[in-house]
Amino acid sequence: xxxxxxxxxxxxxxxxxxxxxxxxxxxxxxxxxxxxxxxxxxxxxxxxxxxxxxxxxxxxxxxxxxxxxxxxxxxxxxxxxxxxxxxxxxxxxxxxxxxxxxxxxxxxxxxxxxxxxxxxxxxxxxxxxxxxxxxxxxxxxxxxxxxxxxxxxxxxxxxxxxxxxxxxxxxxxxxxxxxxxxxxxxxxxxxxxxxxxxxxxxxxxxxxxxxxxxxxxxxxxxxxxxxxxxxxxxxxxxxxxxxxxxxxxxxxxxxxxxxxxxxxxxxxxxxxxxxxxxxxxxxxxxxxxxxxxxxxx
Amino acid sequence: xxxxxxxxxxxxxxxxxxxxxxxxxxxxxxxxxxxxxxxxxxxxxxxxxxxxxxxxxxxxxxxxxxxxxxxxxxxxxxxxxxxxxxxxxxxxxxxxxxxxxxxxxxxxxxxxxxxxxxxxxxxxxxxxxxxxxxxxxxxxxxxxxxxxxxxxxxxxxxxxxxxxxxxxxxxxxxxxxxxxxxxxxxxxxxxxxxxxxxxxxxxxxxxxxxxxxxxxxxxxxxxxxxxxxxxxxxxxxxxxxxxxxxxxxxxxxxxxxxxxxxxxxxxxxxxxxxxxxxxxxxxxxxxxxxxxxxxxxxxxxxxxxxxxxxxxxxxxxxxxxxxxxxxxxxxxxxxxxxxxxxxxxxxxxxxxxxxxxxxxxxxxxxxxxxxxxxxxxxxxxxxxxxxxxxxxxxxxxxxxxxxxxxxxxxxxxxxxxxxxxxxxxxxxxxxxxxxxxxxxxxxxxxxxxxxxxxxxxxxxxxxxxxxxxxxxxxxxxxxxxxxxxxxxxxxxxxxxxxxxxxxxxxxxxxxxxxxxxxxxxxxxxxxxxxxxxxxxxxxxxxxxxxxxxxxxxxxxxxxxxxxxxxxxxxxxxxxxxxxxxxxxxxxxxxxxxxxxxxxxxxxx
Numbered sequence: 001x002x003x004x005x006x007x008x009x010x011x012x013x014x015x016x017x018x019x020x021x022x023x024x025x026x027x028x029x030x031x032x033x034x035x036x037x038x039x040x041x042x043x044x045x046x047x048x049x050x051x052x053x054x055x056x057x058x059x060x061x062x063x064x065x066x067x068x069x070x071x072x073x074x075x076x077x078x079x080x081x082x083x084x085x086x087x088x089x090x091x092x093x094x095x096x097x098x099x100x101x102x103x104x105x106x107x108x109x110x111x112x113x114x115x116x117x118x119x120x121x122x123x124x125x126x127x128x129x130x131x132x133x134x135x136x137x138x139x140x141x142x143x144x145x146x147x148x149x150x151x152x153x154x155x156x157x158x159x160x161x162x163x164x165x166x167x168x169x170x171x172x173x174x175x176x177x178x179x180x181x182x183x184x185x186x187x188x189x190x191x192x193x194x195x196x197x198x199x200x201x202x203x204x205x206x207x208x209x210x211x212x213x214x215x216x217x218x219x220x221x222x223x224x225x226x227x228x229x230x231x232x233x234x235x236x237x238x239x240x241x242x243x244x245x246x247x248x249x250x251x252x253x254x255x256x257x258x259x260x261x262x263x264x265x266x267x268x269x270x271x272x273x274x275x276x277x278x279x280x281x282x283x284x285x286x287x288x289x290x291x292x293x294x295x296x297x
Numbered sequence: 298x299x300x301x302x303x304x305x306x307x308x309x310x311x312x313x314x315x316x317x318x319x320x321x322x323x324x325x326x327x328x329x330x331x332x333x334x335x336x337x338x339x340x341x342x343x344x345x346x347x348x349x350x351x352x353x354x355x356x357x358x359x360x361x362x363x364x365x366x367x368x369x370x371x372x373x374x375x376x377x378x379x380x381x382x383x384x385x386x387x388x389x390x391x392x393x394x395x396x397x398x399x400x401x402x403x404x405x406x407x408x409x410x411x412x413x414x415x416x417x418x419x420x421x422x423x424x425x426x427x428x429x430x431x432x433x434x435x436x437x438x439x440x441x442x443x444x445x446x447x448x449x450x451x452x453x454x455x456x457x458x459x460x461x462x463x464x465x466x467x468x469x470x471x472x473x474x475x476x477x478x479x480x481x482x483x484x485x486x487x488x489x490x491x492x493x494x495x496x497x498x499x500x501x502x503x504x505x506x507x508x509x510x511x512x513x514x515x516x517x518x519x520x521x522x523x524x525x526x527x528x529x530x531x532x533x534x535x536x537x538x539x540x541x542x543x544x545x546x547x548x549x550x551x552x553x554x555x556x557x558x559x560x561x562x563x564x565x566x567x568x569x570x571x572x573x574x575x576x577x578x579x580x581x582x583x584x585x586x587x588x589x590x591x592x593x594x595x596x597x598x599x600x601x602x603x604x605x606x607x608x609x610x611x612x613x614x615x616x617x618x619x620x621x622x623x624x625x626x627x628x629x630x631x632x633x634x635x636x637x638x639x640x641x642x643x644x645x646x647x648x649x650x651x652x653x654x655x656x657x658x659x660x661x662x663x664x665x666x667x668x669x670x671x672x673x674x675x676x677x678x679x680x681x682x683x684x685x686x687x688x689x690x691x692x693x694x695x696x697x698x699x700x701x702x703x704x705x706x707x708x709x710x711x712x713x714x715x716x717x718x719x720x721x722x723x724x725x726x727x728x729x730x731x732x733x734x735x736x737x738x739x740x741x742x743x744x745x746x747x748x749x750x751x752x753x754x755x756x757x758x759x760x761x762x763x764x765x766x767x768x769x770x771x772x773x774x775x776x777x778x779x780x781x782x783x784x785x786x787x788x789x790x791x792x793x794x795x796x797x798x799x800x801x802x803x804x805x806x807x808x809x810x811x812x813x814x815x816x817x818x819x820x821x822x823x824x825x826x827x828x829x830x831x832x833x834x835x836x837x838x839x840x841x842x843x844x845x846x847x848x849x850x851x852x853x854x855x856x857x858x859x860x861x862x863x864x865x866x867x868x869x870x871x872x873x874x875x876x877x878x879x880x881x882x883x884x885x886x887x888x889x890x891x892x893x894x895x896x897x898x899x900x901x
Binding site for chain 1: 370371448898899
């Protein structure tokens with residue numbers, strides 16, 4: 001586990017008030033959290049649990065009612081922290097009158113990047129998010145998925161050390177979701193820290209090292225995904241190429257050791273896997289119907 | 298030209314204005330810090346209040362010191378792109394459409410056709426540029442907040458100061474572009490509309506009866522173009538060859554006529570473009586005093602009961618006179634004599650000959666020796682510019698020759714007296730009503746200077762709009778900025794008079810009592826509780842109004858378009874004073890916008 005703390009919140013609380021200063025809602029209650037360099041951290045919770053509020057407090061978009069939010073050891077309201085940070089908002093809030101190139105050029109300028117670096121970085125990112133053919137189209141003509149992609153590209157324009165992703169997979173098709181998840185893992189491999197919030201639990205499970213579960217503004221659970229999800233009194237065995245006799249013998253072994261066999265049979269793949277296989281096959285052999293037979297594993 | 302508020306010389310004006318500016322800005326800063334301290338103290342205690350105030354100061358210094366020109370330019374560029382893609386250019390198309398149809402309602406056949414055309418294009422340019430600045434500036438930031446696009450900006454290393462300045466610079470650049478196009482179009486439109494020529498009707502050429510030495514050798518008429526024609530006077534040299542000529546003044550202009558002879562000996566008369574139409578006169582103004590009926594010098598003339606006290610009057614047939622004292626007059630500067638131009642007001646106690654105007658006597662006097670000579674008798678008509686050229690050689694009271702610059706100018710000083718001739722009639726004078734025409738500057742440059750004044754107004758409205766939009770939503774910012782524009786443009790004089798208690802009938806509370814009682818504004822209110830309460834309320838109102846007047850920009854004062862429309866050169870001093878005034882507002886507006894954006898939560 002890397003030890004350097006990138007994000008730290010201490011007793012972080014946020015109360016939303018109305019025009020007259022009366023309390024409307026207590027969105028976050030005394031949150032204590034640490035995110036370490038190089039990990040993928042997930043903020044989970046139902047709607048209104050305080051995930052997005054936490055993210056906005058970390059970004060300095062909101063001011064805490066009490067407590068502290070530190071990013072790279074600096075107060076969240078400190079502008080200089082943003083030089084090492086990338087942020088993808090919940091919906092890609094971008095200037096719809098710009099095209100993809102202009103968008104990335106604009107955000108690159110905000111980082112004081114020289115023109116040549118901006119151009120190269122824009123080209124790489126547009127290619128990476130698969131918008132090369134649409135790079136000259138105004139964003140108002142983009143589909144939601146395309147907008148998410150360019151939003152992600154703007155979050156990465158400065159090659160940030162810390163990336164905050166708010167519902168990164170929302171609005172994307174299964175291929176896009178898989179690409180985003182692959183990208184998050186790639187960023188992790190590059191040593192970057194990723195904080196994402198989502199209520200799509202499968203996505204979080206696939207990519208996050210650690211998660212925090214929030215409910216009604218309170219931290220309910222915090223820890224490593226694998227240890228939190230581990231079912232300790234059930235053993236899962238997957239064997240390839242086993243004969244019927246072998247199966248029978250294994251059943252006997254389980255009975256002999258007083259175990260209770262819950263299920264035994266051929267596993268099924270996920271719908272995501274099936275969908276991706278069909279699409280890839282269709283792209284490889286256009287015009288032909290993809291085989292419907294079950295996957296051999 | 299009417300100059301009600303003279304622009305003082307920059308060096309005389311600046312020290313006092315700067316001291317006042319520092320005082321107002323210091324008061325604003327102190328008020329802002331005190332309010333911040335009270336706000337945070339009330340929420341989290343005095344220690345926190347003090348910490349927040351110190352943080353605000355330290356952040357402010359840091360955000361101003363580390364401001365990035367590249368980021369400002371990026372945000373400015375975005376503002377330009379936004380304005381362009383929101384079709385700001387429609388304003389230009391609208392301007393062109395208006396100009397295209399202007400011939401329907403602009404009359405070229407008047408004495409004031411140049412003023413009419415110039416005030417038309419400059420008026421529309423001012424209106425459109427201010428409206429565009431208003432709408433661009435007030436909706437941009439609130440739109441960013443509403444659509445949350447601001448999230449992706451403030452999460453970059455962008456300081457609030459850069460966001461505010463970027464918008465002001467960006468929308469300022471858009472406004473500048475619009476004004477450049479409008480200026481070029483206006484200049485082309487006015488010159489094309491007014492530039493015209495005529496043909497000399499050769500078949501009507503004749504020798505005038507009783508032609509004198511030095512008078513015209515031939516007279517004729519021009520063809521009728523642009524709904525007018527001129528009388529032509531052609532002159533011959535000693536050999537009897539026609540060398541050229543001039544036309545009379547019609548619709549405020551005349552033409553020079555040149556003569557060309559082709560190889561076959563055929564003479565052709567060419568009428569040149571109009572004179573005195575699109576000009577930028579550079580006047581030398583004098584100091585005006587009056588002489589009363591007893592011959593005593595005084596600083597005020599006679600009031601004829603006009604509510605507008607700009608002009609003081611002199612009575613005809615008395616010793617009453619207006620006296621202008623000019624300084625720095627040099628004979629070498631005026632080799633062809635002294636050109637004097639004047640526009641007087643006229644007040645008639647009886648009708649007289651309404652066509653002829655009221656005759657006035659122009660007397661030149663040596664301020665040292667008191668020797669005086671009658672230079673001319675003019676018949677000024679209201680709103681019409683009268684020009685006389687006093688020759689270097691004059692005839693003295695005894696019939697002897699008088700040299701204008703040797704005998705009447707002493708140490709560069711010259712006095713010009715104006716007397717009204719007919720008894721019972723009055724001529725009205727203001728300091729700028731009579732001047733010596735020094736030279737004529739470039740009209741084209743003068744138009745550019747006029748647009749510079751509009752540019753300053755546009756820039757200020759942009760800054761006000763952006764500042765309001767840092768804490769108000771779009772429609773409310775629009776109302777706030779529009780109110781500032783209306784009050785700053787049209788009501789400054791009235792508000793200043795209210796503050797000084799010069800408005801008859803008192804303030805709003807006293808006026809309310811008068812309205813209810815149907816009481817005349819000239820009568821004192823009866824003493825009593827209502828009067829005491831009304832006076833106390835009005836005092837309070839005056840205090841609030843004083844603060845408002847001190848803070849509101851006098852937008853109309855920033856522009857010198859009346860110089861352009863009246864055909865006068867805009868002095869560089871005016872531009873310097875007005876530019877400094879605009880800067881004096883821009884800096885605090887930027888700071889206020891920055892502080893508000895810094896202290897507000899961008900997200901909800």
